[in-house]
């Protein structure tokens with residue numbers, strides 16, 4: 001009886017120890033738009049931003065992908081794996097982005113870079129589609145004129161496009177945004193995902209030792 005209690009205490013201690021380790025693993029430093037601005041060189045640079053959950057809250061379109069009943073007999077019109085369905089990606093980038101909400105934190109970052117005269121690229125891992133409206137929505141919402149069209153990197157690492165366009169600062173919410181920017185040898189800054197996002201992609205702020213933009217959930 002006594003040994004069982006002893007065992008329970010040991011298990012409890014181990015559980016607490018794990019919690020502490022996990023917390024330490026996710027520790028990160030935060031930064032502000034002002035701090036980023038003052039760290040940049042005086043002359044204009046090229047910067048890049050991921051799209052989903054970085055500059056746009058695009059969960060409405062993904063909500064429809066996962067939960068619609070508009071297929072035959074009330075099934076999902078995109079099948080069992082909507083994210084593997086080409087029609088979904090076409091609908092998303094050609095139509096559903098009308099329902100995506102620009103993030104206020106992104107407005108501030110983009111405004112700062114725009115006013116410096118920086119060249120602003122958007123690099124999304126969505127697959128390339130014909131007739132996308134994403135570029136025009138981003139340019140209209142963030143008041144960008146004469147900036148490059150959105151890049152749809154698909155299965156190619158974003159590192160390829162970061163290098164190709166001389167991007168020196170890259171912003172993103174996903175672990176892969178950070179690791180691919182590092183792969184390209186440039187500075188990566190993490191955006192927080194909104195707590196309401198339905199994005200289940202890997203998201204561990206601070207995982208790659210990167211700094212996190214404060215108040216960037218929304």
Ligand SMILES: [Mg+2]
Pocket residue numbers: 050051052053054172173174
């Ligand atoms: Mg993203």
